[in-house]
Amino acid sequence: MYLSRIQVQSLRIVDSENLEPSPHLNLITGANGSGKSSLLEAIYLLGMGRSFRTRRNSELIQRGEEKLCVSATVVADTGERQVLGIEKTSRATRIRIGGKNMWNASSLAQSLPVMAILPDSLGVVTGSAELRRSLMDWALFHVKPGYLSVLQSYKQALRQRNALLRQGGGGVALESWDERVGEFGQVLHSWRAEYLDDAEGVVRGFSDRLLGIPVDIRYRPGWSADISLKLALERSLDADRRRGSTTVGPHRADLELSSGGLSVRGRLSRGEAKLLAVAIFLAYAQYVAERIGRKPVLLIDDLAAELDENNRRRFLDVLSGMGIQVFITASESRLLEAAHSAGTAMFHVERGATCRVV
Ligand SMILES: Nc1ncnc2c1ncn2[C@@H]1O[C@H](COP(=O)(O)OP(=O)(O)OP(=O)(O)O)[C@@H](O)[C@H]1O
Ligand SMILES: [Mg+2]
Structure with missing residues (x-):
């Protein structure tokens, strides 16, 4: 399964973003503090109902805003599409799956299995x-x-x-x-x-x-x-x-x-x-x-910098051979150079705003 469209609103530095990712590898680059991890966090929220960095909604919601929203279209291997949404205020979480309100974050995980690999x-x-x-x-x-x-x-x-x-x-x-x-x-x-x-x-x-x-x-x-x-x-x-x-x-x-x-x-x-x-x-x-x-969506934050060039190449090779949707971040694009191939999308993030480069 993969995400064909992701919308993020008022999540940390990310004001309002609309992405159309590749079903394969998505490389996300940008300087420290530009909002790369925040984008991964948005996708993680959709699959897990919570962040991988904090349990406090108020830290996630953009300063000065009352709520954050993330929604996405999930495409199953059968081609079937489903829209998932999550909205958080400082005190409550609202989940919508296929237009219906849900109360349990575990129903999100069933609709969108995600795995995060963090430092x-x-x-x-x-x-x-x-x-x-x-x-x-x-x-x-x-x-x-x-x-x-x-x-x-x-x-x-x-x-x-x-x-x-x-x-x-x-x-x-x-x-x-x-x-x-x-x-x-x-x-x-x-x-x-x-x-x-x-x-x-x-x-x-x-x-x-x-x-x-x-x-x-x-x-x-x-x-x-x-x-x-x-x-x-x-x-x-x-x-x-x-x-x-x-x-x-x-x-x-x-x-x-x-x-x-x-x-x-x-x-x-x-x-x-x-x-x-x-x-x-x-x-x-x-x-x-x-x-x-169903293939889980993989979120990989800052890992490329942890490996030497040889190991990075092997890792990126194995990753692209898995045929799953991956979002991978790095502060410098050269760290992800080995991953450039057909079907790879590249995004650059600056002060919370993302643009597709390739
Ligand atoms: N609630 C918030 N409202 C507004 N901005 C926030 C909020 N929480 C965090 N930020 C800011 O969001 C920015 C982006 O953080 P993020 O961790 O996504 O960056 P990054 O690109 O992953 O950086 P790094 O390369 O250092 O890991 C930071 O500058 C942080 O100060
Ligand atoms: Mg980061």
Whole structure:
């Protein structure tokens, strides 16, 4: 799927913009502070209902304005078109899909799967497990209907259990939260185990193409899953009480990266770790596309500058071979030179105003 038209109004520095992007690569260049990330943020808002930079609507809305609006036409592979819109005031969000009001941001994600690869995303290899979990959750949300609601129920039960642990509570109240954490957690685990196994081969392929090293990615559940989560919770109760938080469960899950049986963390150069991070993100995007039969739109911010010329070329090559719509930013056009080919559109942004160059 791809966006054939995007309208942005009063989002940060972007006053009023109307873009007709290419279904393939869209290169966005401009000086620091010109509004490149704001354009990606606009598209992300349409797919996710929220920004990748802030949870506060008031920061997103252009100073002096009351609301921001983003709308776009999404074209499915079947040729079917649908108009999506999102409007935010400082206190409320309004969503429209195909002319109907919607209340749930997850309906946007179903109409427009988007994946953002940001400079922070490069920490997916060397950084904390949280990034890896959010990537898992992104993929599972798209491939498994119902995943988000179970994840939310799990997190809520976990918060209650942790609060009770901190208050030194126990008895029936704790048992009932253990029951819920155990049940929802077991469901999350079974879905992650089932679906993430299939993503392994895709990650191997992408890491091989980008890095020249096939990397194995293995899902780790967050407890030794040869026993039920319920039992693991019982066994960890003393430790959990001391810490005032739950030490076992899907909120502690991780993805382990190895090559030739050895962990790759700590063995890769900084540049290689970044390239592997990109490979993992692209692999997950590809995996989701294959699973749901719809290609996510990729938003890639400021990444070209993080890679050397050789790696940048490989990355842009792989990207253009994926046949998906990509919006990629860089402060200088030379960083994206290798991506110029038929079907590539180039935009230049200056003080929030965008014009198509090629
Ligand atoms: N609510 C707002 N109202 C008006 N302008 C804003 C608002 N929020 C941010 N800005 C401005 O918008 C500008 C564009 O920011 P943006 O992050 O999109 O730039 P960029 O092109 O991605 O820059 P960089 O190359 O540094 O990443 C910044 O100068 C910022 O000060
Ligand atoms: Mg930026």
